[in-house]
Amino acid sequence: MxxxxxxxxxxxxxxxxxxxxxxxxxVAAWSVLxxxxxxxxxxxxxxxxxxxxxxxxxxxxxxLLLASRRELAGELELLRRENRRLAAQAATAAELLxxxxxxxxxxxxxxxxxxxxxxxxxILRDPRMWNEHVTIDRGSRDGVRLGAAAMTATPDGRMILxxxxxxxxxxxxxxxxxxxxxxxxxxxxxxxxAVGIVNAxxxxxxxxxxxxxxxxxxxxxxPDEVLLTTGFERQIPPGVKIGNLVDxxxxxSLFSSALYLKGTLRPAVQLSSIRFLVLANRLGEExxx
Amino acid sequence: MKTGTLQFWFLTTVFxxxxxxxxxxxxxxxxxxxxxxxxxxxxxxxxWRVGLTAALVAAVFLDLGxxxxxxxxxxxxxxxxxxxxxxxxxxxxxxxLPDMIVxxxxxxxxxxxxxxxxxxxxxxxxxxxxxAAGGLVVGALAGTVIAFFMTWILDAVARQLGLPQVxxxxxxxxxxxxxxxAGGNS
Numbered sequence: 001m002x003x004x005x006x007x008x009x010x011x012x013x014x015x016x017x018x019x020x021x022x023x024x025x026x027v028a029a030w031s032v033l034x035x036x037x038x039x040x041x042x043x044x045x046x047x048x049x050x051x052x053x054x055x056x057x058x059x060x061x062x063x064l065l066l067a068s069r070r071e072l073a074g075e076l077e078l079l080r081r082e083n084r085r086l087a088a089q090a091a092t093a094a095e096l097l098x099x100x101x102x103x104x105x106x107x108x109x110x111x112x113x114x115x116x117x118x119x120x121x122x123i124l125r126d127p128r129m130w131n132e133h134v135t136i137d138r139g140s141r142d143g144v145r146l147g148a149a150a151m152t153a154t155p156d157g158r159m160i161l162x163x164x165x166x167x168x169x170x171x172x173x174x175x176x177x178x179x180x181x182x183x184x185x186x187x188x189x190x191x192x193x194a195v196g197i198v199n200a201x202x203x204x205x206x207x208x209x210x211x212x213x214x215x216x217x218x219x220x221x222x223p224d225e226v227l228l229t230t231g232f233e234r235q236i237p238p239g240v241k242i243g244n245l246v247d248x249x250x251x252x253s254l255f256s257s258a259l260y261l262k263g264t265l266r267p268a269v270q271l272s273s274i275r276f277l278v279l280a281n282r283l284g285e286e287x288x289x
Numbered sequence: 290m291k292t293g294t295l296q297f298w299f300l301t302t303v304f305x306x307x308x309x310x311x312x313x314x315x316x317x318x319x320x321x322x323x324x325x326x327x328x329x330x331x332x333x334x335x336x337w338r339v340g341l342t343a344a345l346v347a348a349v350f351l352d353l354g355x356x357x358x359x360x361x362x363x364x365x366x367x368x369x370x371x372x373x374x375x376x377x378x379x380x381x382x383x384x385x386l387p388d389m390i391v392x393x394x395x396x397x398x399x400x401x402x403x404x405x406x407x408x409x410x411x412x413x414x415x416x417x418x419x420x421a422a423g424g425l426v427v428g429a430l431a432g433t434v435i436a437f438f439m440t441w442i443l444d445a446v447a448r449q450l451g452l453p454q455v456x457x458x459x460x461x462x463x464x465x466x467x468x469x470x471a472g473g474n475s
Contacts, residue, residue, distance in 0.1 A: 128404065
């Protein structure tokens with residue numbers, strides 16, 4: 001027997017109301033859902049994502065085998081040279097570390113914070129939010145901690161900040177970058193002697209720039225001056241380059257009573273071509289804290 | 290196996306087969322719309338209830354998988370399903386493969402428009418506008434081409450399984466209605 005028209009309309013309306021309610025509930029509870037179900041999704045997808053990475057690595061290895069002996073010998077020689085340079089740098093750093101320890105003992109200062117580093121590879125990115133967050137192939141089982149700094153190295157070996165770990169699952173972790181409006185961290189400007197907050201505003205300035213707020217008024221800001229991490233955040237090592245200052249708004253000295261200024265920052269990291277990351281972990285701290 | 294169960298597993302398998310390449314393509318910077326054309330296809334073959342349910346499930350899976358801080362796909366996929374349903378209701382001629390171009394372009398374009406607007410809100414200014422506009426055009430065109438081939442392939446598989454299809458083989462059996470899920474046990 002066919003269903004009466006009123007009953008069909010009622011059923012359709014009920015279904016539509018259910019869908020609307022489900023959407024509202026999902027959006028409202030998204031951050032909670034993402035924290036719990038996101039971990040499951042990250043671990044569920046890991047084997048598939050890792051498989052594609054393993055395949056790409058295998059192809060890359062096979063391509064290397066196609067190179068001639070002369071080319072491989074040339075590459076080896078280059079790597080040996082680079083190794084010698086890094087070994088010399090490490091020896092100098094070790095000497096400085098010993099000297100620093102001795103000076104700290106003399107001045108009765110506490111020993112500096114120790115850091116250990118975890119290498120990670122990016123396995124998932126959202127093409128729609130390419131610059132805002134990435135997923136890496138390391139999770140809590142590898143010692144990744146919430147809030148840890150994610151960095152990358154420049155060709156000359158200096159570390160630059162990429163972002164901060166925002167979610168950790170057993171086998172994967174998510175990193176929000178400097179372009180993500182949720183990432184707020186302190187930044188020092190050594191040239192002008194100021195400290196500001198990255199992404200202090202509500203949203204991002206542009207796809208390539210980030211906002212830096214709470215800059216004190218009574219400073220002389222130099223265009224292109226460097227911004228470094230302060231070390232105020234527990235899981236972010238101090239002195240890591242964040243980027244360069246693009247500009248700072250001008251305060252009208254006669255009529256403005258503003259105490260702080262806003263500026264824009266060009267992050268040093270080139271996110272379009274990044275593939276590997278280094279995560280910093282403070283030594284002597286339990287995972288999960 | 291019951292038709293309903295077969296339909297469920299068919300759609301689930303197709304969804305997983307399409308969602309994983311979409312995620313993997315995303316990792317290398319390619320926004321390949323594979324799941325949105327599937328939502329479009331499902332809405333045309335079945336009905337708006339199945340289309341909306343598929344849109345919600347697919348959106349939650351994709352947004353969770355990509356770790357989005359806001360479920361953007363949840364705003365986009367229901368629009369695709371809704372516009373596809375309007376075409377299903379309002380269609381006047383017999384559906385053949387070329388007829389799929391306009392509904393696919395409009396449905397997926399509507400979804401991309403929502404995306405673009407959200408992107409423009411996120412990144413206001415000229416750079417944000419060109420980013421959003423570029424995404425709209427490329428996404429809608431790519432989605433239409435994919436929907437075109439997807440309909441062809443999925444209909445072929447559905448025919449083998451005795452499930453409903455979009456494209457009509459026997460025009461005389463349909464009268465004036467279109468996108469009726471012909472050829473299966475609907």
